[in-house]
Amino acid sequence: QVQLVESGGGLVQSGASLRLSCAASGRTVTRLTMAWFRQTPGKDREFVTGISWSGGNTYYADSVKGRFTISRDNFKNTLYLQMNSLKPEDTAVYYCAARPSLYNSYYANEYGYWGQGIQVTVSS
Helix, strand or coil, X not given: CCEEEEECCEEEECCCCEEEEEEEECCCCCCCEEEEEEECCCCCCEXXXXXXCCCCCEEECCCCCCCEXXXXXXXXXXXXXXXXXXXXXXXXXXXXXXXXXXXXCCCHHHCCEECCCEEEEEEC
């Protein structure tokens, strides 16, 4: 089992930056592909960015490409999301997710482990 706990969310103004962290426990994350998803009321959870177990491959939704950066520290069992140039449309609950696979997936139902979610609100 893997437990995931997000931190670092909050309320910021448009154009600001935030860094989310996701601390994993229960087992090593070395062989887990990890990702960030986000969700707004009434909408499905959407893929934001993913990273391979080694950190060598990253994947981004077009809406965040060039503004968000995903990274991981396997020694600390922690996943990060650096969010720059935030926009009001980035407002959502952000979830950390993991799957015991070497391959990325853009689909929420293919991830078996989830954090509780953390609110990010960007005001205009």
